[in-house]
Amino acid sequence: MKINEVVSLEFLAQMINGLSLGSIYALIALGYTMVYGICKMLNFAHGDVIMVGAYMLSVAMGMLGLPPVLAILLSMVVCACLGVTIERIAYKPLRNASPLAVLITAIGVSYFLQSSALLIFGSTQRKVESAINVSSVQLGELTIGGNALVTLLLTIVLMTGLTWFINHTMTGKAMLAVSEDKGAAQLMGVNVNRTIATTFLIGSALAAVAGVLFISSYGFVGPYTGAMPGIKAFVAAVLGGIGSVPGAMLGGILLGLIESLSKAYISTQLADAIVFGVLIVVLLVKPTGLLGKKRTEKV
Amino acid sequence: MNKILTKKNIAALLLIVAIYAVLLTCDSMGLFNRQTKALLVPIGINIMLAVSLNLMVGFLGELSLGHAGFMSVGAYAGCIFTIHAEMPMWLELPLAMLLGGVVAGVFGLLIGIPALRLRGDYLAIVTLAFGEIIRAVLNNVSLVGGAGGLNGIPKYSNYTIVYVMAVITIIIIANLVKSRHGRAICSIRDNIIASEAMGIPVVKYKLMAFIVAAFFAGIAGVLYGHNLGILKPSTFDFNKSIEILVMVVMGGMGSLPGSIIAAFLITVLPEALRSLQDYRMLIYAVVLIAMMLLNNNARFNEFKQRIFSKKATRQGANLTKEGK
Numbered sequence: 001m002k003i004n005e006v007v008s009l010e011f012l013a014q015m016i017n018g019l020s021l022g023s024i025y026a027l028i029a030l031g032y033t034m035v036y037g038i039c040k041m042l043n044f045a046h047g048d049v050i051m052v053g054a055y056m057l058s059v060a061m062g063m064l065g066l067p068p069v070l071a072i073l074l075s076m077v078v079c080a081c082l083g084v085t086i087e088r089i090a091y092k093p094l095r096n097a098s099p100l101a102v103l104i105t106a107i108g109v110s111y112f113l114q115s116s117a118l119l120i121f122g123s124t125q126r127k128v129e130s131a132i133n134v135s136s137v138q139l140g141e142l143t144i145g146g147n148a149l150v151t152l153l154l155t156i157v158l159m160t161g162l163t164w165f166i167n168h169t170m171t172g173k174a175m176l177a178v179s180e181d182k183g184a185a186q187l188m189g190v191n192v193n194r195t196i197a198t199t200f201l202i203g204s205a206l207a208a209v210a211g212v213l214f215i216s217s218y219g220f221v222g223p224y225t226g227a228m229p230g231i232k233a234f235v236a237a238v239l240g241g242i243g244s245v246p247g248a249m250l251g252g253i254l255l256g257l258i259e260s261l262s263k264a265y266i267s268t269q270l271a272d273a274i275v276f277g278v279l280i281v282v283l284l285v286k287p288t289g290l291l292g293k294k295r296t297e298k299v
Numbered sequence: 300m301n302k303i304l305t306k307k308n309i310a311a312l313l314l315i316v317a318i319y320a321v322l323l324t325c326d327s328m329g330l331f332n333r334q335t336k337a338l339l340v341p342i343g344i345n346i347m348l349a350v351s352l353n354l355m356v357g358f359l360g361e362l363s364l365g366h367a368g369f370m371s372v373g374a375y376a377g378c379i380f381t382i383h384a385e386m387p388m389w390l391e392l393p394l395a396m397l398l399g400g401v402v403a404g405v406f407g408l409l410i411g412i413p414a415l416r417l418r419g420d421y422l423a424i425v426t427l428a429f430g431e432i433i434r435a436v437l438n439n440v441s442l443v444g445g446a447g448g449l450n451g452i453p454k455y456s457n458y459t460i461v462y463v464m465a466v467i468t469i470i471i472i473a474n475l476v477k478s479r480h481g482r483a484i485c486s487i488r489d490n491i492i493a494s495e496a497m498g499i500p501v502v503k504y505k506l507m508a509f510i511v512a513a514f515f516a517g518i519a520g521v522l523y524g525h526n527l528g529i530l531k532p533s534t535f536d537f538n539k540s541i542e543i544l545v546m547v548v549m550g551g552m553g554s555l556p557g558s559i560i561a562a563f564l565i566t567v568l569p570e571a572l573r574s575l576q577d578y579r580m581l582i583y584a585v586v587l588i589a590m591m592l593l594n595n596n597a598r599f600n601e602f603k604q605r606i607f608s609k610k611a612t613r614q615g616a617n618l619t620k621e622g623k
Contacts, residue, residue, distance in 0.1 A: 042420060090588055097595040099419075100362065104548045107541055108587035115580035231427070231537065238424045273435035276428035280413065283425055287416050 012142055014264045015257065020148035020217070022256020023155035027210035028233030029240070029248035030162065031203030037179040037243040038199050039095070041102045045086060045109035047230015049204050052113060053079045053211030054221040055121060058128040068131040076208040083204025084197050092193070117223040125222035132216045147217045154213070158206065159249055166245060171198055179243065232259075235279050241292025250290060315466055322458060334570065336458075340526045342566045343461035344519045347468045349546035349562040350555055351515035354472055356544065357553035358481065359508040360488030361414060362423040365430030366516055366543045371535035372406050372433060373399035373517020375443055378452045378524035392455045396464070396521045403517025404510045406433075411509030415502055430540055437532040448531035449524075456526035464522060468515045473555055475511065484508050485553075549590060 028050060035043045053075045060071035090109050094102045134146030166172035174195045177185040186192050214229055215221050232255060240251025255275060262274040282290065322339070325331055331339075352366045377399030381391050410429050414422050438446045475481050483504045486494035495501050524530045546565050550557030572579045593599050 036420075042423070090592070093592050094595050097591075100356075100548055100552065101591050101595055103362075104545060105588055105591040107545070108584050108591065111580055111584035112588065115577070115584055119577055119581065227537075231431070235424065235428065238421060242420065267439070269439040270435060273432045276432045276435075279428050280425055280432075283417060283421055284413050287418070287421060289421075 009141055010264070014260055016142075016144055016148055016152075017264075018257035018260035019253060020151040020256070021260055022253035023151055024210050024214050024252075025229065025233045025236045025255050026249045026252025027155060027158065027206045027213070028229060029237040029252045030159075030245065031207045032234050032237040033240070033242055033245060033248040034175070034199050034203050036237070037245075038175060038196055039091065039102075041091065041099060042106065042234070043091075043203075044103065044106040044230070044234075045113060046203065046207060047226040047228075047233070048110050048113035048117075049079050049083060049207040049226070050211035050214065050229060051117060051221065051223065051226030052082060053208030054128065054215040054225060055117060055126075056208070057131055057212050057215060058126055058221060061129065061131065068133065072131055072209070072212050075212060076205045079208035079211075080201045080205040083200040083207075087197060087200040092196075114223050114227075121223065123223065125220040125225075127219060128215050128221050130216040130219070131212055147213075151213045151217070154209065158209065162202070162206075163245065165202075171195070175199055232275065235276065238289055239279050239282055241289030244289070244291045244293070247289055247291035254290075319459075319462055322462065326458075338567060338570055339458040340456050340461045340522070342563055343458065343465040344523050344526070345543070345546065345562040345566045346465045346559050347515055347519040347522075348543045349550065349558040350465075350469055350472050351512040351519070352543050353547045353550075353553065353555060353558045354476070354484075354508055355512040356547050357551075357558075358476055358484050358488060359505065361505075361508075362419065362544075363426040363512075364423050364537070364540050364544065365410070365426035365428075365433075366512075367535040367537075367539035368426070368430035368433040369403045369406060369513040369516035370520035370523065370539070371437065371530075371532065372520070373403035373513075374520030374524040374530055374535075375437065375449065376402035376517070377521030378449055378530055379443065381453055381455070381525065382449075382451060388453070388455055391453075392460070392525065395525075396518045399521035400514040400517040403520065404514040407510040407513025408506060410513075411506045414509060415505060427537065427540070430535070430537065434532045434535055437535075444530070446532060448529050450529050452524050452528050452530065454525060454528045456522045461522055461526075464518060468518070469555060469559070472511070472515070476555070480504065480507065545587065 028046065031046050031049070032043060035041060035046070056075035056078045057071050060066045060074045061068065064071075066074065086109055090105050091102060094105060130147065132147050132150045134150050136146050137144045137149055166175060174185065174190045175198065177188065177190050178192055178195045182192055185195075210229075210233075211226070215225070218225075233252065236251035236255040237248045238251070239255060240247025240249070242248075258278055259271050259275050263271040266274065286292070326336070348366060348370060352363065355361055355363050355366075377395035380395045380398050384391055384394070386394070406429075410426060413425055417425060437443060443449050476484070483494070483499045484507070486497070486499060487501055487504055491501060542565065546561040547558055549565070550559070550561030569579060569583070572582060575582065
């Protein structure tokens, strides 16, 4: 009985870990999936926006001495501007180019952000003090860390907000329309350029939040911090069905759970391999992801 | 029916011999310093990688983000063989290359099977996931050295061997592409439904392209291992796959000479820019973005058309069509 309790308590703690990691992945995955839905492009530079967000937090709190909330807002604004600028300079001229050309450009942007960060901040990892100052909560025998709590709550709020925004505002509906059919949306009077810019703005702002949350639990930021969470979030987006907003949320949470449970119970080092293995198995069974739309091909 | 001694083939043979003769004379006259000489082998290896990936991306039309995975599987298989086999080099290295190629080819088949069900970006992610799984597993198997790497590989690779292997790779893939099978592979890229309707066994040709591409990537990996003498899982990461993909895209999808030139440039450029240190990657990134923007700029393409001859224009038009 006792042993059972201990095991289940540890299991619950791991679940909460997984949920909070998963919500960070989900926030990043939303950026991938929204951009993919609208532009049909894999925005590989998205992972590095997280890194920029984390650096902005460290600059705002460490050097400018701003309070955490303002620092987070500043980092969101900077990342949103960065996202829109990247879209305008690098992706907009390629809107009718081959997907591969856009992919390579996105990789170029990713290298650009990484090497700029390397030049500005140096290659050593910086310690960042957590932006979240919430004490942990005791639920019976279970302790939930402040970071995990804030991450979960913030993610729930942001996701509800985003879902409402997409389904109930004109801009959101325009985004849905553009992702359905760009040409038809334009004929209906939707400003496609502005809609795409808005998508990048929202996606990058969410990435900034994800970066702040990630760095608050990880503690260090370096030029390549964004790469691995970026790839994992990308996998999460594909797992849920790329282009689908609920899919990205589901995929992100699932990925976080799988990762933290396999780290706890199977092997720390092989956790990544397990995550990617799950992706392959899921895609074999459902080739367009869990919630992805199945497109019938017309001849 | 098949003439081997055509003008074109003789010219190609002469070119191959001539390039090697130039290499040899430069080397014997001491024109290469150590750095330049150290670049020759990686150039050859990258040419093999780019040409083989081009078969998958440019001719079959399936985006792969895990080419480094095939390379690493082949490299480890071949290098473990040479470490444990006690044979003379002339027997050991070819066997190792064959083994590395075959093992990589088997993995090509394993990845090719899901590729039959998946399209486009989903397949790209599966190849990416495959590369990452390979790396995570290699990192944790102490039998192959784990994260510390596989040490003590005899350094057999020299530029002669790599040159010969690169030439063989190019000849085989160029001939494959020109053959009946190659046309079938291209037809899958252009329109899979139409080619299926024409009676082309899509499954067979997709798998064929995957296996052949993986096979040569594996051989390139074996040569890579025997060049450095040590294999580390971290070298075969996502960035390596991307580097090979950049060679293919920059050189032009479906163009073998393009792949060769791009592989050469992308191997040499970072060395040439070494004095710029930290700015190197920044410049590389800017060049990459600028190239892509320029290539898709209507005005620049018009300008290019005016400069080159009519024939080149037609080829260019075909290429941009293929790109879409």
